[in-house]
Amino acid sequence: MSFKLRAGIFNQYRWLISSIQWLLDGLVVVFLLLCLGKLHRVSMGHEYLILGGVTFLAVIVVFKASQLYRPWRGVNPLWLVRRVFIAWILVVILLLILGYVTKNTFIFSRTVILSWILLTPVVLAALRFFVFVGLNWARARGRNSRTVVIGGAGDLGHKVAQNIVSSVWLGIRLVGFFDDDKVGELVALNPNNLAYSVLGDLEEMVTFVRDHKIDMVYLALPLRAEKRLQQIIDALQDTTASLYLVPDIFVFSLLQATISDLRGIPLISLWESPFYGINGWLKRGEDIIFSTLILILVAPIMLGIAIGIKLTSPGPIIFKQRRYGLGGGEIIVYKFRTMLVCEDGEEIPQATRSDCRVTRFGRLLRRTSLDELPQFINVLQGRMSIVGPRPHAVAHNEFYRRHIPGYMLRHKVRPGITGWAQVNKFRGETDTLEKMEKRVEYDLDYLRNWSIWLDLKIIFITAVTLLVDDQAW
Numbered sequence: 001m002s003f004k005l006r007a008g009i010f011n012q013y014r015w016l017i018s019s020i021q022w023l024l025d026g027l028v029v030v031f032l033l034l035c036l037g038k039l040h041r042v043s044m045g046h047e048y049l050i051l052g053g054v055t056f057l058a059v060i061v062v063f064k065a066s067q068l069y070r071p072w073r074g075v076n077p078l079w080l081v082r083r084v085f086i087a088w089i090l091v092v093i094l095l096l097i098l099g100y101v102t103k104n105t106f107i108f109s110r111t112v113i114l115s116w117i118l119l120t121p122v123v124l125a126a127l128r129f130f131v132f133v134g135l136n137w138a139r140a141r142g143r144n145s146r147t148v149v150i151g152g153a154g155d156l157g158h159k160v161a162q163n164i165v166s167s168v169w170l171g172i173r174l175v176g177f178f179d180d181d182k183v184g185e186l187v188a189l190n191p192n193n194l195a196y197s198v199l200g201d202l203e204e205m206v207t208f209v210r211d212h213k214i215d216m217v218y219l220a221l222p223l224r225a226e227k228r229l230q231q232i233i234d235a236l237q238d239t240t241a242s243l244y245l246v247p248d249i250f251v252f253s254l255l256q257a258t259i260s261d262l263r264g265i266p267l268i269s270l271w272e273s274p275f276y277g278i279n280g281w282l283k284r285g286e287d288i289i290f291s292t293l294i295l296i297l298v299a300p301i302m303l304g305i306a307i308g309i310k311l312t313s314p315g316p317i318i319f320k321q322r323r324y325g326l327g328g329g330e331i332i333v334y335k336f337r338t339m340l341v342c343e344d345g346e347e348i349p350q351a352t353r354s355d356c357r358v359t360r361f362g363r364l365l366r367r368t369s370l371d372e373l374p375q376f377i378n379v380l381q382g383r384m385s386i387v388g389p390r391p392h393a394v395a396h397n398e399f400y401r402r403h404i405p406g407y408m409l410r411h412k413v414r415p416g417i418t419g420w421a422q423v424n425k426f427r428g429e430t431d432t433l434e435k436m437e438k439r440v441e442y443d444l445d446y447l448r449n450w451s452i453w454l455d456l457k458i459i460f461i462t463a464v465t466l467l468v469d470d471q472a473w
Contacts, residue, residue, distance in 0.1 A: 026056040029120055036116050042109045058091045081125045086278050088121040145173050146215035151205055153187050153198050155178035156248050157220035165189050178205035206235040213360055220246040272452040273412040290386050291379040304375055305336055313363040322392035328411045331383040334374035338362025375417045387455045388416025389443035400436055410443045420446035423461040
C-alpha cells in the first residue's frame with residue numbers, strides 16, 4: 001500500500017515557531033503600551049520603558065506557565081481565549097502589587113494604563129484566534145497534516161477514529177487500523193459512511209509505521225492486554241512516530257477526567273471537581289459579584305415577602321433546613337417559609353402540587369421561586385453557589401445515594417440555587433426514581449462541561465422562565 005505524505009513545515013520547526021510566538025506576545029504588549037501613550041499624547045519617559053520591560057518579562061514567564069505555547073492541534077479555541085485573559089489578569093495583578101510596593105502608580109497616566117489593561121488581552125486573543133482559524137483552514141485542505149494509525153479496532157479504537165474523521169480541521173489523517181484478531185476487516189465510521197481497513201496485526205504495524213514514516217500511533221487496546229501493550233510499546237521504540245496510549249477508561253463514569261502526575265508518576269483522575277485553581281477563583285468571584293448585586297436589587301421584595309409571611313400564617317419567616325453541601329458535609333440552607341410545618345427529620349415527604357402543608361401565600365412564593373431568595377445569603381456565606389446541582393434534604397440524599405450510581409459526585413462542588421437540570425425542566429417533585437436519575441444526569445453533565453459561559457446561560461434561562469415554570473409548587 002502506498003500513499004502520499006503531506007507533513008507541514010510546522011512539524012519540523014514547531015520549537016522555533018513556539019519560541020517566536022513566546023517572544024512576540026511580550027513585544028505586542030510593550031508595543032500596545034507605547035502606541036496608546038502616543039495616541040493619548042502622553043510623554044513616554046523612562047518610567048514607561050521600565051514598565052514595558054517588567055511587563056515583557058512577566059508576560060513571557062506567566063504565559064509560558066499558563067501553557068499557552070503547547071501545540072494547538074485539537075485545542076478548543078475558547079480554551080485559548082480564556083487562558084489568554086486569565087494569564088493577562090495574573091500579569092496585571094503582579095504589576096499592581098509591584099506598583100503598590102514601590103509606590104509608583106501615581107506617575108502613570110490612568111487613561112493610558114486602563115485602556116492598555118483592557119485592550120491587551122483582546123488583541124492577544126484575537127491574534128491567536130485568527131492564527132487558529134488559518135491553521136484549521138489549511139489542515140482541512142490537507143496542509144500541515146499528520147498521519148496516524150490506530151492499534152486496536154475494537155470499540156475504543158472505533159471511538160478514536162470517529163473523532164479523527166469527524167474533525168478534519170485537526171489535520172490528522174487516519175491511514176488505517178491494526179488488530180491481531182480482525183486482519184482484513186473493514187471498520188465502518190459514521191457520518192460520511194467511511195470505512196478503513198485493518199491493515200494487519202500489531203506486529204505488522206511496527207514495520208508499517210517505520211517503512212511509511214507514520215507520524216503518530218494511537219494504541220487503543222483494552223487494559224487487560226497489558227503484556228501485549230508492553231511488547232508493542234517496546235517494538236515501536238525503533239520508530240520515530242509519536243506514540244499515544246488511549247486509556248480504556250470509558251467504562252467508568254468520568255467527571256472532569258484530567259491527567260496529572262505524582263513526582264513523575266502519571267495519574268488519570270476519573271472524577272474531580274472542575275473548580276480547582278483558577279477556575280475555583282473565577283467561580284467564587286462570579287458568585288460574590290452576582291449574589292451581592294441581586295440581594296441589593298431584591299431587598300425591597302424580600303422585605304415585602306417577610307411581612308406577607310408574618311401576616312398570613314404563624315411561624316418563623318425563614319425556614320432552615322439541613323442539606324448536603326461541598327464534600328458531602330451538612331450545611332444549613334435558608335428559604336422563606338412556605339408551609340405550615342418546618343420539617344427536617346429522618347423522613348421528609350416531598351412537596352406535591354396540591355400539598356395541604358403549603359400556605360396560600362407560600363404557594364405563590366413557590367410558584368414564582370421567590371422562596372429561594374434567601375439562598376443568595378448562603379451564596380455569600382460560601383455554603384452555596386448561584387449555579388450548581390440543587391441541594392436535597394439530608395433524608396432524600398441518604399435514599400438516593402443508595403439507589404443512583406454517581407449521585408454523591410454532585411457534592412464535588414457547592415450546591416446551586418439553579419442548575420442545568422432545572423433549566424432543562426427537571427425540577428419540582430421527583431415522584432419516580434427515573435426522574436431523579438435524569439436530574440443527576442444533567443448535574444453531572446454540567447460538571448463535565450462547566451464554563452463561565454454555561455453559568456451565564458443558565459442564569460439567563462432561569463430569569464426568563466421564572467414566571468412560566470409549571471413544575472414548581
